[in-house]
Amino acid sequence: MSADKNVIKEESMIIQKAMISRNYDAITSKLETGQKMASTFVPGNLNELVRCFGMLNNLPEINAIQAGMRKLTGGYIMEAEKGGHSEDVCTYVKADIGQLGKGNIAPNGKPYPDPDVLLLSYTGCYTFMKWFELLREQYKCPTVMIHVPYQGDGHWTMNMRDYIVKQLKEEVIPTFERISGVKFDIDRLREMMALSAKAEDDLVWVIETAKHKPSPIDAYFGAVYYVGPIFSAFRGTQEAVDYYKVLKKEIQYRIDNKMGPITPEGEMKEQKYRIVVEGPPNWTNFREFWKMFYDEGAVVVASSYSKVGGTYDMGFRHDPANPLESLAEYCLGCYTNRNLPTRVEILEKYINDYEADGLLTNSIKSCNSFSAGQLMMMREVEKRTGKPGAFIETDLVDPRYFSAANVKNRLESYFQMIEQKRRGVKSAA
Amino acid sequence: MGTQEIVTKCQTIYEDLNFTYAREWKAAKAGRKVIGFMPVYVPMELIHAANALPLGIMGGGDQMEVIHGDAYYQSYICRIPRSTIELGVTGRLDFVDMMLFPFVCDVIRNLSGIWKMMFPNVVSRFFDTPQNFEEKIGGTYYIHELQELKEAIEETTGTKITDEALRNSIKLYNENRKLIWGLYDARAKEPWKFPTWELYVIMRAGIMMPVEEHNQLLKDYAAAAHQEDRPKRDNSRIALNGSFCEQPPLNLIKSIEMAGCYIVEDDYVLVNRFLTEDVPVDGDPLANLALTYIKHSVETACKYVPKEEDKGKFLVNRIKQCAAEGVIFAAPSFCDPALLDRPMLSHRVTENSIPSISFKYAENSGQMQPIREQAGTFADSIKLWN
Numbered sequence: 001m002s003a004d005k006n007v008i009k010e011e012s013m014i015i016q017k018a019m020i021s022r023n024y025d026a027i028t029s030k031l032e033t034g035q036k037m038a039s040t041f042v043p044g045n046l047n048e049l050v051r052c053f054g055m056l057n058n059l060p061e062i063n064a065i066q067a068g069m070r071k072l073t074g075g076y077i078m079e080a081e082k083g084g085h086s087e088d089v090c091t092y093v094k095a096d097i098g099q100l101g102k103g104n105i106a107p108n109g110k111p112y113p114d115p116d117v118l119l120l121s122y123t124g125c126y127t128f129m130k131w132f133e134l135l136r137e138q139y140k141c142p143t144v145m146i147h148v149p150y151q152g153d154g155h156w157t158m159n160m161r162d163y164i165v166k167q168l169k170e171e172v173i174p175t176f177e178r179i180s181g182v183k184f185d186i187d188r189l190r191e192m193m194a195l196s197a198k199a200e201d202d203l204v205w206v207i208e209t210a211k212h213k214p215s216p217i218d219a220y221f222g223a224v225y226y227v228g229p230i231f232s233a234f235r236g237t238q239e240a241v242d243y244y245k246v247l248k249k250e251i252q253y254r255i256d257n258k259m260g261p262i263t264p265e266g267e268m269k270e271q272k273y274r275i276v277v278e279g280p281p282n283w284t285n286f287r288e289f290w291k292m293f294y295d296e297g298a299v300v301v302a303s304s305y306s307k308v309g310g311t312y313d314m315g316f317r318h319d320p321a322n323p324l325e326s327l328a329e330y331c332l333g334c335y336t337n338r339n340l341p342t343r344v345e346i347l348e349k350y351i352n353d354y355e356a357d358g359l360l361t362n363s364i365k366s367c368n369s370f371s372a373g374q375l376m377m378m379r380e381v382e383k384r385t386g387k388p389g390a391f392i393e394t395d396l397v398d399p400r401y402f403s404a405a406n407v408k409n410r411l412e413s414y415f416q417m418i419e420q421k422r423r424g425v426k427s428a429a
Numbered sequence: 430m431g432t433q434e435i436v437t438k439c440q441t442i443y444e445d446l447n448f449t450y451a452r453e454w455k456a457a458k459a460g461r462k463v464i465g466f467m468p469v470y471v472p473m474e475l476i477h478a479a480n481a482l483p484l485g486i487m488g489g490g491d492q493m494e495v496i497h498g499d500a501y502y503q504s505y506i507c508r509i510p511r512s513t514i515e516l517g518v519t520g521r522l523d524f525v526d527m528m529l530f531p532f533v534c535d536v537i538r539n540l541s542g543i544w545k546m547m548f549p550n551v552v553s554r555f556f557d558t559p560q561n562f563e564e565k566i567g568g569t570y571y572i573h574e575l576q577e578l579k580e581a582i583e584e585t586t587g588t589k590i591t592d593e594a595l596r597n598s599i600k601l602y603n604e605n606r607k608l609i610w611g612l613y614d615a616r617a618k619e620p621w622k623f624p625t626w627e628l629y630v631i632m633r634a635g636i637m638m639p640v641e642e643h644n645q646l647l648k649d650y651a652a653a654a655h656q657e658d659r660p661k662r663d664n665s666r667i668a669l670n671g672s673f674c675e676q677p678p679l680n681l682i683k684s685i686e687m688a689g690c691y692i693v694e695d696d697y698v699l700v701n702r703f704l705t706e707d708v709p710v711d712g713d714p715l716a717n718l719a720l721t722y723i724k725h726s727v728e729t730a731c732k733y734v735p736k737e738e739d740k741g742k743f744l745v746n747r748i749k750q751c752a753a754e755g756v757i758f759a760a761p762s763f764c765d766p767a768l769l770d771r772p773m774l775s776h777r778v779t780e781n782s783i784p785s786i787s788f789k790y791a792e793n794s795g796q797m798q799p800i801r802e803q804a805g806t807f808a809d810s811i812k813l814w815n
Contacts, residue, residue: 340542
């Protein structure tokens, strides 16, 4: 895209881009370096454990997002559907399977090598289970699963935690030892988890700066970049810690100078609406989608999607003193592993804590983990906060389900509704 | 009772969206409780042992107009959560004291949370079965989960579930499964005597009545059907897969049969035969229930298959046991489990030279002509080419 050349980039963005490139290079050259590779998921990502065995971490969801942003997923999805995959199911899965059928090329232009192990961290999303059964059928590689029970009653129990720890000890760790040839070293894991906690402190600081007025960040479109290192292959590394130091400085500068977030078209000047967003973004039209917000002066001050790989702003930190138990608690606490009443409470809290004007739900066509029940959630949040909600429908990486005109129309109507509501409050006063 | 009488009785029970049969059961004795559950599997023994009625809630079917339910969901989703909410908001489930939402998929999982918010006076519980099938890992976890479920049922019903009561319930459900598997075997042997639509209504009614009554009814039906003289047709024998959660309209089953297919295997109403072997009666009943699930339960899309070589094995084995000549993959629209599983199962049956077709339905599908044509062509192709 020619517009890319004109995109405004800060130092932290350049650093992150280099980190991601290095990781892709390490992945695509693993056959030459002899490094082993695990494929796994963002929610319930056990990056410290994977790295503890000197393995690389490859995340098919991130690969689908990367392909989506480069407008490749439409073709990949069609390829998967031609192969018998239903039009009704998760488009991350079909993008991944379709990509395999089309040469499996990574963003650096080199082919992805086959994973040495699939780490099926089954956390908060049913589709994960089938996704890796499907990949296992393709790769014929060892697959190890961690079943993370759902917090159906809004909390986890010791039985759930013990179950996960037992799976880690008796299945995941022995499998990793066998595949990597590296013996498990709990002290190494502790060291990495201490680094994780440091980075997590900084990530929370970043996310919570959206309480400022004007907000120095966009906590949805911007936050998907901010969570990048922690949600992907860098949690538990010094690189991630260093990245957040740089990011913090940039944001502190914006706070000190009453500046808004940096959008692809530069600093967002006017902030007329403060919005909380529930649900993942659309990736195939990400910039266009974001532009619909900043053109209208709408800044997202909190989002649930930025908690999908860990709910750090609710207090969780990886704990080096209890590494395996802490990994289990991390998995249990991911956003979509929490029941709907808890998700409502979280969104209500965001509306209040971030002094937001309302809740926008982006219902994703092919993601029932997020989407099933969101209308009910939105109504409940509206009832509790008195703030208006709006509902739009798009998809993750299937361009056929992003209708720009419809989305724009709905967003504009929503912002007008907020305006009217404000006027109503003023005249009543 | 003859088959006609039994089938009519069962059809009346299953089509009654006011659940009169269960309501009358509850009203017949003071203090009785009803515990509703959704597909695919709950240990009904635990509910029965608390003297409560396990009531299968399989959505609203094709006879109910969904008005309120649509307001709770986005465009792209299966129908069963919408119609179940419709049942709830229209008061049809107002006599249900507790609702269980077993693990099937994210839709049913999230419905458990909706239920908590919409019906705060009803005890609602998500029931998570293990996906780890090692006795010491998944088994231990599951025993604790069953203990928690047991305590929740005790609290709701006000009845202490003794080991003795639970063993007695296990015995009754072992008998129930045996009778059901027996009928399934009989159907595979002489499908013209046991039409699937008849079996289906008997199974649906079975999860809406006390197990003791269902056991007698199964015996009566089996005896009557064996004696009945029904003509054998030159139909193709097919297995049906993918319909374990949202159930098809009865007309869809009849349409497949009318199109020249004998359905000799299916995964409808799977709860009543989810366990493939008897639960041991001696010893710790909770551990027995847990370990039977771990070691001897069906393979279905809502269960993880730990080994690649075992994927689809259950279906292929059932096809062989039932001498099915082809498979119809019939999944509800937007059903993640069935539709994500389908390509893998389809590969397995193809590897075994078993022909298959697939289509989607909704519980309120009304247009059967395309189904009849597709199933009929499939049946003909089996006859012609196999």
